[in-house]
Amino acid sequence: MTKNIFENSPKPTDKEFFEELFSKEGVKIERIVSYGHTTPELEWYDQRRDEWVIVLKGEAVISFLNEDDVRLQAGDYINIPAHKKHRVSWTKPEEETVWLAVHC
Amino acid sequence: MTKNIFENSPKPTDKEFFEELFSKEGVKIERIVSYGHTTPELEWYDQRRDEWVIVLKGEAVISFLNEDDVRLQAGDYINIPAHKKHRVSWTKPEEETVWLAVHC
Numbered sequence: 709m710t711k712n713i714f715e716n717s718p719k720p721t722d723k724e725f726f727e728e729l730f731s732k733e734g735v736k737i738e739r740i741v742s743y744g745h746t747t748p749e750l751e752w753y754d755q756r757r758d759e760w761v762i763v764l765k766g767e768a769v770i771s772f773l774n775e776d777d778v779r780l781q782a783g784d785y786i787n788i789p790a791h792k793k794h795r796v797s798w799t800k801p802e803e804e805t806v807w808l809a810v811h812c
Numbered sequence: 813m814t815k816n817i818f819e820n821s822p823k824p825t826d827k828e829f830f831e832e833l834f835s836k837e838g839v840k841i842e843r844i845v846s847y848g849h850t851t852p853e854l855e856w857y858d859q860r861r862d863e864w865v866i867v868l869k870g871e872a873v874i875s876f877l878n879e880d881d882v883r884l885q886a887g888d889y890i891n892i893p894a895h896k897k898h899r900v901s902w903t904k905p906e907e908e909t910v911w912l913a914v915h916c
Contacts, residue, residue, distance in 0.1 A: 709882055709890060710882055710884060710888045710889065710890045711888070711889060711890075712885075712887040712888050712889070713866060713887045713888075713889060714886075714887040715887070729864070729889065730862075730864045730891055730914075732862060732916055733838075733916075734837075735839055735914070735916045737864055737914060758834075758836060760833070760834045760841055762817060762912070764868065764887075778813055778814055779814075780814060781816075782818075783816040783817045783818040783819070783868075784814045784815070784816050784817075785814065785815060785816070785817060785833065786813060786814045786815075787834055808866070808912070810834075810839070810841060810914055812836055812837075812839045812916070
């Protein structure tokens, strides 16, 4: 009935891991696991929904177009408004970074 | 620009702490901090929206009407469908329990 967000992480591969935990009418809750992954150079996310995101383990840097980078450590959260261009420019290479994202 | 869900917790009081972190058209993301708090005896939550909830620190037990209790430790998450009667029957008394809830 319950699951644990830190368990059953996939083995490190060359791709970031995305898992839908819950979804409903315009809302999606997602687990993301990164192992040093970043958004490919010169690519920007430009999402149609807001993304409220928290890092629960590990560490990451999100870059925004024409703005300062934002570093996220365990427990840090941020809202990325729809269509705000951003990319993940760094995640901790030696361990997994676990994100919880709410797209709405 | 970022905040940390484990920081700036209120001092323990006789009331549970609720803080809205983000909200938008039918979605509310909330931080809850419990210090041994429970739902008053014989009271049941009967909510009009689903509540997807994860314990990020501490430990808790949720009781459901006519069902087994569910114990949640750090990282454990569960979805409580709208109108499913439930109560928080126990939270760890010696330390804070930090919950992240998405109501949608």
